[in-house]
Amino acid sequence: MGKGKRTERVGQLLVVAAGAAQTLATEQLEPLGLSPRSWGVLSTLVESGPLTQIELATATATDRTAMVYLLDELQGQGLLQRTPNPEDRRSHLIQLTARGKEIQLKAAAALAKQRNTLLEPLDAAERSQLVDLLTRIADHWEELDTFGAASAARPAQALKAQQKLADAGEDENTHTPARKPLSQRR
Numbered sequence: 001m002g003k004g005k006r007t008e009r010v011g012q013l014l015v016v017a018a019g020a021a022q023t024l025a026t027e028q029l030e031p032l033g034l035s036p037r038s039w040g041v042l043s044t045l046v047e048s049g050p051l052t053q054i055e056l057a058t059a060t061a062t063d064r065t066a067m068v069y070l071l072d073e074l075q076g077q078g079l080l081q082r083t084p085n086p087e088d089r090r091s092h093l094i095q096l097t098a099r100g101k102e103i104q105l106k107a108a109a110a111l112a113k114q115r116n117t118l119l120e121p122l123d124a125a126e127r128s129q130l131v132d133l134l135t136r137i138a139d140h141w142e143e144l145d146t147f148g149a150a151s152a153a154r155p156a157q158a159l160k161a162q163q164k165l166a167d168a169g170e171d172e173n174t175h176t177p178a179r180k181p182l183s184q185r186r
């Protein structure tokens with residue numbers, strides 16, 4: 001669409017915004033050998049610590065079979081390792097290697113820059129309000145549990161990761177007020 005009035009269909013606007021975010025993220029992640037999906041795995045492991053493959057698939061809303069291939073790829077890059085789970089001999093814990101933590105930090109810094117590009121038209125208060133509104137929607141969706149826990153976990157978790165990234169990426173020129181963690185906002 002040109003400079004005319006955009007649609008007011010919320011779903012379409014969210015798809016456009018998500019597509020822009022995905023494009024910008026891919027531009028930053030590819031030079032590091034990552035995809036948005038592999039970034040999600042690394043970030044989830046940073047936030048949660050070691051997880052089983054099933055827990056990781058659930059937390060990232062990734063098909064279990066696809067998760068195997070993704071973990072194989074990340075392990076091949078030396079970014080994570082599988083270790084026997086002391087609580088269940090049938091499973092392994094997935095955890096980041098030192099190199100995985102280093103790449104995740106580089107990716108977080110790169111994504112903080114893309115965040116500023118994406119949200120450039122918004123001032124600090126509007127950025128904060130956007131995150132608050134999207135968090136409320138994600139939390140509401142999670143409470144509805146429409147498609148089960150595995151599907152509902154992803155939106156709120158993604159917003160929490162985005163907020164952590166935003167908090168970590170703030171520089172002296174941005175005057176976004178400090179925000180409470182999502183768990184303390186209810």
